[in-house]
Amino acid sequence: xxxxxxxxxxxxxxxxxxxxxxxxxxxxxxxxxxxxxxxxxxxxxxxxxxxxxxxxxxxxxxxxxxxxxxxxxxxxxxxxxxxxxxxxxxxxxxxxxxxxxxxxxxxxxxxxxxxxxxxxxxxxxxxxxxxxxxxxxxxxxxxxxxxxxxxxxxxxxxxxxxxxxxxxxxxxxxxxxxxxxxxxxxxxxxxxxxxxxxxxxxxxxxxxxxxxxxxxxxxxxxxxxxxxxxxxxxxxxxxxxxxxxxxxxxxxxxxxxxxxxxxxxxxxxxxxxxxxxxxxxxxxxxxxxx
Amino acid sequence: xxxxxxxxxxxxxxxxxxxxxxxxxxxxxxxxxxxxxxxxxxxxxxxxxxxxxxxxxxxxxxxxxxxxxxxxxxxxxxxxxxxxxxxxxxxxxxxxxxxxxxxxxxxxxxxxxxxxxxxxxxxx
Numbered sequence: 001x002x003x004x005x006x007x008x009x010x011x012x013x014x015x016x017x018x019x020x021x022x023x024x025x026x027x028x029x030x031x032x033x034x035x036x037x038x039x040x041x042x043x044x045x046x047x048x049x050x051x052x053x054x055x056x057x058x059x060x061x062x063x064x065x066x067x068x069x070x071x072x073x074x075x076x077x078x079x080x081x082x083x084x085x086x087x088x089x090x091x092x093x094x095x096x097x098x099x100x101x102x103x104x105x106x107x108x109x110x111x112x113x114x115x116x117x118x119x120x121x122x123x124x125x126x127x128x129x130x131x132x133x134x135x136x137x138x139x140x141x142x143x144x145x146x147x148x149x150x151x152x153x154x155x156x157x158x159x160x161x162x163x164x165x166x167x168x169x170x171x172x173x174x175x176x177x178x179x180x181x182x183x184x185x186x187x188x189x190x191x192x193x194x195x196x197x198x199x200x201x202x203x204x205x206x207x208x209x210x211x212x213x214x215x216x217x218x219x220x221x222x223x224x225x226x227x228x229x230x231x232x233x234x235x236x237x238x239x240x241x242x243x244x245x246x247x248x249x250x251x252x253x254x255x256x257x258x259x260x261x262x263x264x265x266x267x268x269x270x271x272x273x274x275x276x277x278x279x280x281x282x283x284x285x286x287x288x289x290x
Numbered sequence: 291x292x293x294x295x296x297x298x299x300x301x302x303x304x305x306x307x308x309x310x311x312x313x314x315x316x317x318x319x320x321x322x323x324x325x326x327x328x329x330x331x332x333x334x335x336x337x338x339x340x341x342x343x344x345x346x347x348x349x350x351x352x353x354x355x356x357x358x359x360x361x362x363x364x365x366x367x368x369x370x371x372x373x374x375x376x377x378x379x380x381x382x383x384x385x386x387x388x389x390x391x392x393x394x395x396x397x398x399x400x401x402x403x404x405x406x407x408x409x410x411x412x413x414x
Binding site for chain 2: 216
């Protein structure tokens with residue numbers, strides 16, 4: 001993977017006395033599809049809005065495609081952003097949206113968009129308000145892709161879609177990435193989709209970055225250990241992310257340090273990415289209550 | 291042509307799942323030398339998976355010497371994986387069947403047998 005397309009350092013956003021996002025340090029490599037996950041109110045939308053220049057950070061710095069985010073044409077021409085509510089003009093049809101896209105963007109690829117919608121059998125002449133949710137999401141995605149962005153930021157694009165429409169949307173997204181030159185950051189609650197479409201993950205919880213790495217690295221470095229309950233658990237070689245205990249048994253989700261070995265007496269399992277993400281979210285919640 | 295599946299709950303990295311599926315297909319003869327693997331774009335269209343994952347799996351298969359990428363035309367199967375001859379595999383399989391029969395006779399159910407096998411596999 002390539003150099004970082006997004007890099008933030010201590011990024012934060014404060015509303016009054018409330019920090020919606022705090023000390024956010026992330027780095028997203030070029031060409032990756034990064035999943036941005038976290039509970040509601042973790043600061044996902046806030047982060048995306050800062051990255052696209054719609055929100056101004058209250059603290060720290062962020063660099064996107066080598067520039068500081070701003071609502072300027074030179075910055076925005078390389079970035080596609082799809083807000084949570086899928087903003088389209090309900091009374092206009094897809095053909096009107098194509099015309100508008102071509103008028104507002106320098107590099108808009110009309111033919112690409114027309115072909116995409118034709119392949120998906122979406123009528124160009126029907127007001128988008130009368131299309132299905134899945135079709136509307138596809139029109140919005142095609143619109144964002146037709147401007148040939150280098151970075152695409154998607155805020156919960158599949159949340160409201162049925163399973164088939166979700167699959168089709170993610171398939172369209174994967175095809176666009178396969179064409180090359182595109183980096184994607186996508187927030188989502190659907191952890192099961194993540195391991196499939198993403199190769200990079202950012203976990204935000206309690207307004208902070210809990211995890212930011214390539215999914216393969218994350219899977220390699222985390223283990224689920226099951227063993228007899230012990231009073232003392234050696235913590236030199238690993239960090240415990242989440243632990244549960246019964247009278248006789250302990251279950252630990254741990255982050256193994258480099259070259260560390262699992263001590264004797266523990267049964268070792270491979271957690272999936274969903275279990276790992278949940279463990280990090282749980283950890284953040286417990287930390288907040290202390 | 292082969293079609294891939296993805297099990298997102300297995301804990302096995304997706305690229306490894308593709309590598310394993312190609313290897314298995316080679317072992318049982320679904321894929322043969324000269325056959326073409328689906329293009330990255332075909333795979334992602336079909337199973338909505340990250341294209342980098344597919345590319346990585348194909349690179350891995352290439353470094354194992356099982357397939358070769360020909361510029362502009364795709365990825366093709368080069369040879370079957372090295373490993374024990376079919377006879378040796380057959381003999382091992384018979385040994386195992388015998389052991390499983392013994393375990394069943396001793397009263398173990400499938401789950402208990404799987405547990406024993408997993409423990410044996412993780413012992414070095």
